[in-house]
Amino acid sequence: MSTEIERIYREPPARSSAIPTAPAGPVPPTMEIVLDGRPVTAPAGSTILDVCRAEGIEIPTLCYLETLTPVNVCRICVVEVTGSRVLVPACSRPVEAGMEIRTASERVRRSRRLILELLGSAVDLSLAPGVAALMAEYEADPARFGPPAPPADAGARAAREPGHHHRPSGAAAETVAQPVTIDNDLYVRDYARCILCYKCVEACGTDAQNTFAIAVAGRGFDARISTEYDAPLTASACVYCGNCIGVCPTGALMFRSEHEMRAAGTWDEAAQTTTDTICPYCGVGCTLTLHVQGNEIVKVTSPMDSSVTAGHLCIKGRFGYRSVQRRPEEPRPEEPPPEHPGPEAPRPEHPGPHRLRPEEPGPQGPRPGDPVESGGTRPA
Numbered sequence: 001m002s003t004e005i006e007r008i009y010r011e012p013p014a015r016s017s018a019i020p021t022a023p024a025g026p027v028p029p030t031m032e033i034v035l036d037g038r039p040v041t042a043p044a045g046s047t048i049l050d051v052c053r054a055e056g057i058e059i060p061t062l063c064y065l066e067t068l069t070p071v072n073v074c075r076i077c078v079v080e081v082t083g084s085r086v087l088v089p090a091c092s093r094p095v096e097a098g099m100e101i102r103t104a105s106e107r108v109r110r111s112r113r114l115i116l117e118l119l120g121s122a123v124d125l126s127l128a129p130g131v132a133a134l135m136a137e138y139e140a141d142p143a144r145f146g147p148p149a150p151p152a153d154a155g156a157r158a159a160r161e162p163g164h165h166h167r168p169s170g171a172a173a174e175t176v177a178q179p180v181t182i183d184n185d186l187y188v189r190d191y192a193r194c195i196l197c198y199k200c201v202e203a204c205g206t207d208a209q210n211t212f213a214i215a216v217a218g219r220g221f222d223a224r225i226s227t228e229y230d231a232p233l234t235a236s237a238c239v240y241c242g243n244c245i246g247v248c249p250t251g252a253l254m255f256r257s258e259h260e261m262r263a264a265g266t267w268d269e270a271a272q273t274t275t276d277t278i279c280p281y282c283g284v285g286c287t288l289t290l291h292v293q294g295n296e297i298v299k300v301t302s303p304m305d306s307s308v309t310a311g312h313l314c315i316k317g318r319f320g321y322r323s324v325q326r327r328p329e330e331p332r333p334e335e336p337p338p339e340h341p342g343p344e345a346p347r348p349e350h351p352g353p354h355r356l357r358p359e360e361p362g363p364q365g366p367r368p369g370d371p372v373e374s375g376g377t378r379p380a
């Protein structure tokens with residue numbers, strides 16, 4: 001060994017304790033645009049929404065989420081671009097050099113107001129964060145379309161003839177009101193709150209889960225989120241990751257625990273604390289945010305900016321908290337520890353770590369595989 005190599009071997013140079021960072025990538029070229037009358041320099045490739053947010057201009061969004069591919073369906077984010085025949089969706093339209101954008105013109109405001117009025121007249125938006133403030137800001141009046149039509153019976157909307165568009169009476173505003181679908185133990189689907197933003201479809205599909213258990217069925221006003229052939233979730237491809245719940249902006253998809261606590265009047269977000277921890281079930285290391293009320297885990301989410309999860313989890317992270325905490329109504333079996341059976345005694349059949357015995361009632365109603373119970377009442 002040469003002297004120099006021996007010296008390095010015996011006295012290695014001090015190493016930095018700093019976490020290595022990736023080398024800086026090429027800085028994207030910039031372009032000049034005009035935003036609400038002001039010249040602005042914008043990075044090439046950014047969307048109008050990106051630039052507006054960087055400039056502190058508030059643009060409302062409903063179907064947009066940073067972790068999902070834009071689908072441009074709600075059109076609440078539209079802005080006016082000089083030379084464009086129609087208003088353009090800010091969430092997906094990239095900026096172009098020389099673009100002149102108006103984010104709050106009368107045409108933009110009128111379009112957003114109408115969208116809010118149509119949604120507000122047809123959908124229960126009471127659990128959609130921020131929508132009440134938008135209604136006030138845009139002076140939306142959903143009641144001008146008349147009183148809401150009576151709710152559909154359970155399954156009636158799904159049974160409508162495809163492609164058939166019935167003529168509304170004109171006396172009442174058509175709505176998507178319908179009973180809550182409760183067909184499993186983990187989450188409920190309250191499509192009276194659904195604005196058809198497609199986020200759940202994207203999260204179930206290529207943007208996260210790649211399970212494709214749900215999609216949009218029907219056309220026009222009859223369009224709705226559905227499993228294949230409207231099968232119960234328990235008979236669908238659903239794997240209960242709950243990623244659709246995580247992205248739903250209106251409360252249409254909801255933990256069953258939250259649904260039941262809201263129905264009982266005990267859901268109190270102000271009294272809830274959140275704690276970030278790491279999922280203990282496997283080595284991936286997903287960040288879990290435990291929502292706790294009264295020393296009880298009431299739901300589990302994951303931070304959208306987590307580099308591991310981007311807000312998405314699997315069934316173990318999302319619903320596995322049930323194994324560390326029984327719901328109050330769930331009876332704890334009072335079983336004395338079995339005596340040691342001895343070497344000749346037959347081995348008792350093990351029921352499995354999480355499986356309930358047939359005579360033991362489920363904690364919150366039916367379990368996957370039980371018949372569909374539809375027509376649940378919806379909490380206010």
Ligand code: SF4
Binds near residue numbers: 209212242244245
């Ligand atoms: S729980 Fe997961 S698999 Fe099931 S519908 Fe939602 S996103 Fe798809």
Ligand code: SF4
Binds near residue numbers: 195247
């Ligand atoms: S269920 Fe929720 S996420 Fe899915 S389309 Fe309706 S509002 Fe959007």
Ligand code: FES
Binds near residue numbers: 073078090
């Ligand atoms: S947020 Fe842009 S179209 Fe919905």
